[in-house]
Structure formats: C-alpha cells, structure tokens
Amino acid sequence: DRVVSGAADGDDQAVEAALRPKDLGEFVGQERVREQLDLVLRAARGRGATADHVLLSGAPGLGKTTLSMIIAAEMGAPIRITSGPAIQHAGDLAAILSSLTEGEVLFLDEIHRMSRPAEEMLYMAMEDFRVDVVVGKGPGATAIPLELPPFTLVGATTRAGLLPPPLRDRFGFTGHMEFYSPDELQRVINRSARLLDVDIAADGAAEIAGRSRGTPRIANRLLRRVRDYAQVKADGVITGQVAAQALEVYEVDGRGLDRLDRAVLTALLKLFGGGPVGLSTLAVAVGEERETVEEVAEPFLVREGLLARTPRGRVATPAAWSHLGMVPPQQVTG
Numbered sequence: 046d047r048v049v050s051g052a053a054d055g056d057d058q059a060v061e062a063a064l065r066p067k068d069l070g071e072f073v074g075q076e077r078v079r080e081q082l083d084l085v086l087r088a089a090r091g092r093g094a095t096a097d098h099v100l101l102s103g104a105p106g107l108g109k110t111t112l113s114m115i116i117a118a119e120m121g122a123p124i125r126i127t128s129g130p131a132i133q134h135a136g137d138l139a140a141i142l143s144s145l146t147e148g149e150v151l152f153l154d155e156i157h158r159m160s161r162p163a164e165e166m167l168y169m170a171m172e173d174f175r176v177d178v179v180v181g182k183g184p185g186a187t188a189i190p191l192e193l194p195p196f197t198l199v200g201a202t203t204r205a206g207l208l209p210p211p212l213r214d215r216f217g218f219t220g221h222m223e224f225y226s227p228d229e230l231q232r233v234i235n236r237s238a239r240l241l242d243v244d245i246a247a248d249g250a251a252e253i254a255g256r257s258r259g260t261p262r263i264a265n266r267l268l269r270r271v272r273d274y275a276q277v278k279a280d281g282v283i284t285g286q287v288a289a290q291a292l293e294v295y296e297v298d299g300r301g302l303d304r305l306d307r308a309v310l311t312a313l314l315k316l317f318g319g320g321p322v323g324l325s326t327l328a329v330a331v332g333e334e335r336e337t338v339e340e341v342a343e344p345f346l347v348r349e350g351l352l353a354r355t356p357r358g359r360v361a362t363p364a365a366w367s368h369l370g371m372v373p374p375q376q377v378t379g
C-alpha cells in the first residue's frame with residue numbers, strides 16, 4: 046500500500062481501465078518496443094496470420110498489460126488475461142488453452158511463476174498448437190492429444206532472465222520495457238489529466254513526473270492524490286506548488302523517495318557514517334525486516350545512484366549526502 050509502489054493496488058484497477066491507451070499511437074514512450082511490435086503486427090496482419098508469441102519484460106507498472114491489450118486490439122482479436130501464480134496445475138492451463146478461439150491473445154502475467162508441469166505443457170502449445178492431456182494415473186494413464194487453434198501468447202515477466210531458456214526461446218519477439226523519462230511521464234500525466242477532466246499546469250505535471258520513479262502507474266496514482274489535494278486545499282488547479290505541497294503530505298519527496306527509502310538512507314548516513322554496513326544491521330536500525338529493506342527500498346535507491354551494494358556492505362554515494370542535505374564526514378588521510 047505504498048503510494049510509490051509500481052504494483053497495482055485495489056484502488057488503481059478501476060481507474061486504470063479508463064486510463065489505458067487503446068492503440069500503439071496513444072502509447073507513450075518505449076519507442077523501440079513500439080516500433081518493433083508495430084512491424085511484427087503489421088506483417089502478421091498482411092499475411093492474414095496470427096501474430097508471433099510476444100514476451101514483455103520490465104518492472105511492474107511500465108505498461109505490459111496495456112501493451113498486450115493493444116496487441117489484441119491491433120489484431121482485431123479477443124484477449125484472455127491470466128497469470129502464472131493462478132495456474133497451479135497443468136490441467137488449469139489445458140482448460141484455458143482448449144477454450145481459446147482462433148487468433149485469440151492469451152496474456153500470461155508473471156509467467157516465470159507458473160508451475161513446472163504447466164510450463165512444459167506450454168512449450169508444446171506454443172510450438173505446435175497442441176497439448177497432451179493426461180487422463181488417469183499410474184500405469185493406466187494415457188495422453189490424449191488435443192489440437193489447439195493458433196493463438197498469440199503474450200508473456201510478461203519482471204526479468205526475461207528469470208525464464209528457463211526453452212521457454213524464452215519459444216517467443217518470436219521479446220520487448221524490454223524501460224523506465225520512462227520525466228518528459229514521457231509528463232505526457233502520460235497530461236493525457237490522464239485530460240481523461241479525468243483535471244486542470245493541470247505544465248509545472249504541475251513536471252512536479253509529479255519527477256516524483257514518479259519512471260513508472261506510469263505511479264504517475265497516474267500520484268496524479269489522483271494530487272487532484273484530491275488540489276480540490277480540497279486549492280482551487281482545483283494543479284500547479285507545481287500545489288503538486289509539491291500535496292506530495293509532501295503523502296511523504297513523497299522531490300526525487301520520488303518515500304518515508305521508508307529516506308529512513309534507510311538517513312540511518313546509513315547518520316548512524317553508520319555512510320557505510321559500509323551490513324544489510325541486517327541496517328534493517329535493525331530502521332526497524333524493518335531484512336527483506337523489506339533489500340527488496341522494497343534498495344532497488345530504487347540503487348537505481349537512483351544513492352546507495353551501492355558492495356561486498357563489504359551498503360555504502361551511501363555522494364548523491365545520498367546531498368539529497369538529504371548533509372555533509373559527509375572529513376576523510377582522514379595520511
């Protein structure tokens with residue numbers, strides 16, 4: 046439930062449906078993926094064929110689900126949405142696959158979290174549009190082959206490297222989604238503001254973009270929180286100043302760090318002189334679990350160049366000191 050989390054929360058779902066770009070032209074940024082995908086889809090349409098399987102990798106909130114819906118729309122095909130964790134047994138997957146219609150897009154989010162037997166069934170389905178459904182158990186078990194209509198699998202994963210190579214190799218196209226630049230996020234925010242009928246000034250959009258961690262989902266979420274603030278505390282118009290004041294209330298600072306991120310950095314600087322300090326020690330100092338510090342706070346701090354993970358422990362960079370307005374202790378030399 047962090048306001049700066051890239052993962053969707055319950056609050057996001059309804060609004061996100063309304064804010065999703067409907068075609069490649071509306072989809073902001075990701076120029077390379079967009080261009081390559083455009084070619085793949087046009088070529089398939091030209092041949093009157095089903096598009097190749099597509100793998101999309103990238104952090105949560107960068108637009109993988111949105112792109113899969115766009116793929117279906119551009120192919121004039123229906124889409125089915127499911128996820129790796131929802132497929133526990135090969136039978137679950139067989140049920141989904143056997144109910145697909147010709148050309149349908151199957152979006153499989155978190156595909157790296159599928160069970161092993163389901164994964165193996167998927168290999169054959171992707172390659173030969175066929176599955177073997179095993180009926181019965183033990184020596185009497187028989188495999189009944191089942192033909193599938195051609196379909197397009199769109200798999201999404203946080204990192205393509207998490208996939209076993211045989212699965213990765215079965216995708217005709219892999220798109221790596223990058224974090225968005227502040228300019229691109231500003232375009233996302235302006236577009237969403239228009240759809241939500243919110244009055245926003247250029248410096249307001251820029252202020253929100255700078256705090257959105259390169260992630261459209263976070264940008265859209267912050268926009269909604271700032272809109273509430275503008276409505277209650279200002280005249281409804283989001284200026285740079287209003288956005289900054291609003292995000293201060295939500296404890297998101299000028300670079301998009303939240304309270305946890307700042308607590309980790311502050312402990313590192315104030316208690317450990319900038320490190321190196323071990324992860325466990327740092328976690329105890331901020332009163333959090335090791336995993337929370339490592340998986341929730343650190344990735345963004347590392348990406349922002351504020352913290353480095355070294356073999357001797359966590360170290361603050363010069364940028365961390367200046368971000369928190371502190372001066373590093375004098376190095377003792379000689």
Ligand code: ADP
Binds near residue numbers: 062108
């Ligand atoms: P993911 O599947 O990668 O977690 P989503 O596709 O669900 O991300 O996108 C999250 C939200 O961000 C959606 O509401 C969508 O409208 C918005 N969004 C993502 N990418 C873009 C983009 N390139 N342009 C405009 N809006 C975007």
